[in-house]
Amino acid sequence: MTDNGKYLVITPEEVAYVREQLGTNEEDIKTSVTSLREWLRMQPHLPDAVDDSVIERMYINCKCSMEKVKLGLDAYFSLKHKFPELLMNRDAESSEFPFAMEHFKMMIMPRLTKDAYRVHVWTAVDEDSTNIIWPLYGKIVTGALEVLLAKDYSLGDVIIFDLANVNAGHIVRADINLIRNLELCYKTAYRRRLKGVHLVNASKILHSAMKIVKLALSEKLQKRVFAHLPGSTTLFDYVQPDCVPDELGGTAGPVDNFSYKLLEVVNREWLLEKDKYMSDESKRPAENHNGDIYGIAGSFKKLSVD
Template identity: 25%
Template sequence: MANVRLISPELTIVAERDLNEDPTQLRSHLEVIRTWLSEHSTIQGALSDQILLSFLRGCKFSLEKTKQKLALFYRIRTMLPEVVQNRDPLAEDVLQLIRLGVGTPLPETVLPTDPKIFIIRVCQFDLEKCTFADVIKVGTMINDILIRDDDQMVVCGITLIIDLANVTASHLFQFEVEFLKQVAVLYQDASPLRMQAIHILNPPPGMHTVLNIFNSLVADKNKDKRIFAHGTSLDSLHKLFPACVLPEEYGGTLGPIQTFVDLWVFKLKENRNYLLEMTELQDNSIVSNSKIPTNNSHPRVHNHFGLDGSFRKLELD
């Protein structure tokens, strides 16, 4: 018997309609994936049935796509130790990163089948205290919990609200393009969470630079319909997101966003053992054939993924 949660009737309808989920085939699908993983002796670290189900849902129950995504999941985590290692939530340096609250999932949606909302406040990224890789590290910690625990996000996807208020050129200079491509692989190609839309708030004067960065990572078919720039006014954002799903800093009624930052500080501490176990995941074939950097440089990983010398463009599903 598969050790997974039942989902609500509303999510069941979405999963069966949009993700090709068939409850009668779930156990056999999980057995196929688990057998495939066991046959790859270089893959280190086990994943629970619940997480494997998240990958199946993220791949719309295509077994081959699930295998590819899982292989990439292990490989890129191996090649990016600066974002998946040294992330003990009880360590003071990691706690300081978490408390910055750069990326914060929000708890509410209008409908139980809407994509979950994730606010990214780039200005919280303190250049004197951390690097962009440090911010991504906290993001992987949060995502590791979400792919295990948040059924709505796994089934219905995620919407990003990216607030660029007070962003400076120094922030943008941290976004080294090659590393951004690797992060795109980490968060999309190697993740079961499906991106549904990106909303950009408070764009800086050099907004064209920011859009060029996003457009370089987004598939052509999605550039016009999935990335929305809202300017410095919240009016257009409120046409899509009512007050009941937004924190008070964005004209909402959920209360201050710090409430949710504090909630995630507690949640990450509570899941310390799980997060440490997830740092053990790796593909030993890459460890044995590659020199994994131990400094803050960003390794070039594309040659390990059969991507013809470059990363695929970020697909928004």
Template identity: 20%
Template sequence: MTKPNQIADTAVAKRSRSSPTMDKEAESNGSLPDGPPDSPDSALGASASSPDEVNGDDDTYICTLGPETQKKAENELGETDLVRQLAIMNLKKRMEQRSDIKFCHDERFLLRFLRAKKFEVERAFNSIVKYHELHIKHPDFFKDYKPTAIKHVLDDGFPMVLSQLDEEGRPVIAMKAVGSWDPKKYSVVDIAKAVFMVMENLVEDDEVQVNGVVLLVDLDLIGPSHAITFSPSVAKKLTTIFQNCVPVRLQGIHFINEPLVMDAVFTCMKPFMQDKIKDRMLMHGSNFESLKCYIPLSILPTEWGGEAGPYDIDNTAWKKEFLSIDHEFSPITDDAIVKKKKKKKLGLKRATKGTVKRIAKIAGKKSGARKVYEADKAKEEEKSRKQSKTGMKTSKSSFF
């Protein structure tokens, strides 16, 4: 059985060859068709002329899956050599229709999204678009996005990868709150960063892309001071980033020793979770008998009723390997999305003030002319009255 350390070695080698970098030029202009394709088959593209067109550059994918995993990929994901080549080709064509985004075209990078979405090109494309957009929307989260930046989290024991894979060939990412997490020193966002980076590193491996990963979280010793860091806004942010920026098949999320205070946290997070993620969340409490139905005892630490020895907070070998990959995980740069210049709009107060001035100016001119007109009219009326009085006096003297 392959060990996670071997997977990590493979991932390091692949990442050094295929770390996604942004294209230097924007893609050709085009309009985005409305609506998704009618079916996964149509997403693969009947218009594709030849799968060989995919194999035109150094970023071409070469399958490294073993025979058993290839069969699993075909049964669960619908992946065959032809399907894979056509899907990659049509995904690239789809990307050409978004000239505002500088996509990474490395096929090994694109394949993560295709496998996570079972080779439905439209879903994979939407996921990649969201991936790019969220990197721009949350620069604070992706700033300094590399292993050494979260070493303080790893030193506190979470997360770590168990030394053996489960029976389905999946690595198990474990976290145990050992009482060393001080929320005043760093927030849950740092922990989330660490988990996301570990998953991204694992998913570099083809086998993990097909088999998926399992998350195991021990919430013992978590109290109100920790739970309060999970505000609704933080819960929404982390859930959205995870579901769109980590193209991984998350096959199970197991919580043990969860305190009552975590009920409020789960309540905050669930509205932002996809249904399939919620369905894969299991609460075991302190019942390790139910846990062993999903994760074999042979790979579980003794603290959780397993046979693999005590939970190794230092996990020196794995942590040293992970920290050695000290580079930017994110392929996104500040100019990844060509930002369109927005026309400046006058604010309501500014527009109102300008309008009032113009009206007042015009009104002032009209007011001045009106005053001159009314003064002249008054003079005429006064003259007319005087003439009328003079005429009346002349008439009276004649009469008498």
């Protein structure tokens, strides 16, 4: 199922649906990608080591806004300076990654929802919070986002986070800055759009979890967080069952069919190769030194999620 990048099931009909929703077509995309490729070549501080298919996907992720794609391409290369702990050295064969995968199951479901969103599921958290090394999972998330930028075709994401095993120890060890930085990379370097975060089995720890949400996520994203009590079926008001693993009440199949499978689509050299391509800030044009948007000094506060 995972051979040659076939894990993500994207039909021609779904590609056509996504394009229709965004008011674009093959001719517009080709023209825009060519224009963006030329723009990239003219940026002295940016490498042009990115495939046309990636530019196309970023164009789709940016709702076909040329200016947002330019911001996205700049952030994609420049944020590696600011967040190397998230965006560099993503070696899936290092000793750290197998350890992380044993103690928390993360997956991206192969089917799109009916409205063309990609479903992410985080479940089976080890009850021993000392086994959860959050920065490692941040790195795994951006590795998956890298694969999606190369191979996905969707309108955005839905995250399902199973809180069944989450306890006070996990909450205490949560890294607010890591979550904020991950959100920033998600929406600026990869330009993806988050439709909703669904907290399932959320009774015991819900109050504490929502505190983390309010501290860590932007106000706009906070409004897209939904809680579902154990035994309820309210999740399926938002996501159809065939996009949800059996263990969470869906019909897609068991968790182990999907956990970390997306990273098997690419080899370790493919992810490590991305480390070579980053901005050269010494060559950034003077007029491009907007600290709130570009480069390693800014906070990116002006960039809001779509």
